[in-house]
Amino acid sequence: MNLRVTILGGGREVGRSAISVDVGGKKILLDYGVSFDERDRPVLPLHVRPIDLLAVMISHAHLDHIGAAPYLYITGAPKLITTRPTIDVARLLTLDFLRLNAPYVEYEMREFDRMSSNTVFIEYGKKVEVDGVSAEFFNAGHIIGSSQVYIETPSGERVLYTGDFNTTQTWTLKQADHAPVEVTTLIVESTYGARNHPPRGKMEERLVSIVEETVDRGGVVLIPAFSVGRSQEVITLLYARAPYLDIYVDGLSRDITEIYLTHKEFLRDPALFTRVVESVNFVVDSSMRKKIVKKPCVIVASAGMLKGGPSLYYLKRLHDNPRNSIILVSYQAVNSNGHRVLEGGQLPELNIGPVKARLEWIDLSSHTSRDDTIKYISQYKSSLRRIIIVHGDYEEASVLASGVREVLGEDVEIHIPATGEEIVVEE
Template sequence: MTLTFWGAAQTVTGSLHFLELDDAGPGGRPTRLFLDCGLFQGRRSESRARNQDWPCEPSTVDAVLLSHAHIDHAGLLPKLYRDGFRGTVYATHATVDLCGLMLRDSAYIQEKDAEFFNRKIRDKGEPEVEPLYDMADAEGVMGLFHGVPYDRTFQVPGGVDVVYRDAGHILGSASMTLDLPGGKRLGFTGDLGNPGRPILRDPTPMPPVDWLICESTYGGKTHEPADLTKDRLAAIVTETAARGGRVVIPAFAVGRTQEIVHTLDQLWNADRLPAIPVFVDSPLAVNATAVFQTHPECYDADLLAYLMTDPSPFGFERLEYVREAKRSKELNGLRVPFVVISASGMCEAGRILHHLRNTIEDDKNTVLIVGYQAEHTLGRRIVERRDEVKIFGRPHKLRARVEVMNTFSAHADEPGLVDFVGAIDRDRLKTVFLVHGDPDRQALLIDAFAEAGLTADVEAPARGDAVTL
């Protein structure tokens, strides 16, 4: 069996790992499985090239095992379908529902992005580009999804038995184990959640495995204590409102937005927020919140108990969910303090760009960053507090205050990763393959594993590296 690391290898986005068995599968060729099929996000030219390239012919892929619905893990599925894939996509039931929203939303963005780019180059006589995929591709691949529950064995092509376990990252997220021919077992963490976060259960421990593909986003990082989250968020909102400013929060539409809203809901119920409007300005986030409300099987015990006193954990008196573009534009004309939560989380697309354009040049305002910002994104440039950033191709002075809260992170920090991997049977674990992390973070995590006494080999494969299992 061969495992090839194709995406999220020494980088964070574009998760895709390619497993080829030694059997004679359909048509006499080996069975081929993808673990995740995510969109690479970064500079336009690099992203375009990366997202066009596959480790094998898409029509020969038998199945995709999907860890969760985030676009950097699932966002290339419509492209895979466009290029000939007709196998099965296995995912938890909540992930199926979220992908139904997110892949269609991504297709819309791909179409609009291509239109915008073609308008810019039309007068230059350059050839126009096609969208990476379109709505028909998103609709087509959704017809290939098969929902499975947590903690039950299901079989995929090649006779591989798979179990999904709660990863605690976003709604429906899963780690997985694959029982391979010959009695060997491969584990994949997907994206591991941060224990103790609200709404979702903590990550389920992984059983003994021979090899582990492990995320490494926050190697070398320790998150702030979670019990400081409410205090700091309340302080940021209160202080900004007192200055007469706005708080603009770029947030992933799925997971991060719901966690922030729930935290604000708790603060409101405790009378710890000023009486200012709060807006969730993202149609995708609005729809995703509705999906959250249909999957209480994913809630942790604290949220289930909270529901006994507040049946609406994602809504309170001053909160408004914004769907229509007309209403979104009206927010920019408000002359009162307010909070707006909008997508995309890395500030690369969506309505957040309009809010930033109308906010960042005024020092009364605050931009609150609550998630990871990949290299070469607008969000990263804001976190780095550049003097000037470009929005819609035009320079803007960054005068607004920039606050960063990593307590909202949906990823385990270094101590969390060390604890998770350290709890796996050390006598059986041969090799840990680090993915979904920048090289400097991976180097720090390798050192941390060594200090914790992990005896397995730890490697950080590059794109295209292949190992024989």
């Protein structure tokens, strides 16, 4: 058995996920994403020649997994395999990405559209065959259409790539599937390789009670949330637990919610989500924005880290009044506005003085935690020969590795490759 896996991005880092797996002279590319440097400029994964690719398989629509893929369509036209919602969500995220980064990106929507027209859509649990390589996607529970990708190479290797995954069921998505296959090589993410999340139910209760208290005292609740996944999760949770609330959705969150609705068969409870969308209000213009900040209500708006978008507008309007609440529910990268406001209670360079509103951070992660990742990996114990840990900084990945080692013993190889590293197995 021969296996050659090259980490083109996402090795000991979160961002620009890109992994190439050799299959009889050609390569399968698992994800091709971007990351951002400290000045917020896009950073690409390592290069791969489109002509060498048998196929590109994309786990989900986040830009750290698909944002670099259109580059492959400047000079090439490789076949791309993914789910339908992935392309639709990625299209909106790419429009936004190009609007903000056009001078630093060498492709345009034309390349994205070429990519779409070379895409073969796949459903969970249905096999596709690409030149002798069999592939199957399984639900990853992370965002709509997110998938774990399973491939069987001609040499007999059975590789499962988790992508970003969540083994906890949420209001919008079922938990990640246990893929019913005999995996020999598992490529697993490690965003939370060293940490566990607080119990989900408790976090949800806290969110609902802060929202209710705020609205009862006549205040406005601002929930800055990632446009894909977190926004839809928050509105569904609030509708299910407190259906009488007056909820508004603004920015990219609103557009993505519409896409969620068009692919509701990928959601845990399509009927519930339809009712949610019917009951919330979409903010359509600035006059509506000005009106809603004056009455008790809940506003869910992108961007989740307060990097821009309407959430910044609302922050400026609402931070000054102690009756209001601002609840951050997304991951806050160090140095993001969200992180800085939580640490220091103000953002002077944006003219946001001391925040007098109640300010909270609630963990509603869409990535699996350390203990759950270990539990998930051990399901493949009987066939597993090696684990490749990606999509996490070195510290997170090493703590995960030591936990896995305790459960699986010495028989399994564990790799934490850096970007650029190659794992070659000759048996």
